[in-house]
Amino acid sequence: MSTFMAWLRSPASREYLMSTHFWGPLANWGLPLAALADLKKDEEVISGTMTTALTCYSCILFPHSAWVVQPRNYLLLACHMTNVTAQSIQLYRFNEYWNRGGRERKLGLTGAVQDAAQDVKTSVAETANTVKDKAQKP
Secondary structure (H helix, E strand, O other), rough: OOHHHHHHHHHHHHHHHOOHHHHHHHOOOOHHHHHHOOOOHHHHHHHHHHHHHHHHHHHHHHHHHHHHHHHHHHEEEEEEEEHHHHHHHHHHHEEEEEEEEOHHHOOHHHHHHHHHHHHHHHHHHHHHHHHHHHHHOO
């Protein structure tokens, strides 16, 4: 701990802590922290478009940029890797909920939808038979 305290008192630490190399990534941590907080929210409120955009934003350009700048910006790299992970989980939850039957399972509609479909088929068949019988009578 004394090494850290020595660094903290040095001019290098003040230079780092007063630079955009520190404050930019620190401000950017709002994205992954919000995504991590959203993991507990209902899938109904997940925006697939925005989640895809944020995943691409953090996955494509920024980790590379954080790695190639000198000195390397590990804070920014960690921020975007965390965001990619959280947003990917959100994309999975969105896809499961809207495209793979998660909504129906959650609402208990799988059996209800099948029962309703069977009721409609029965009703249509009965109506067709009634119409057919009326058409055959003179």
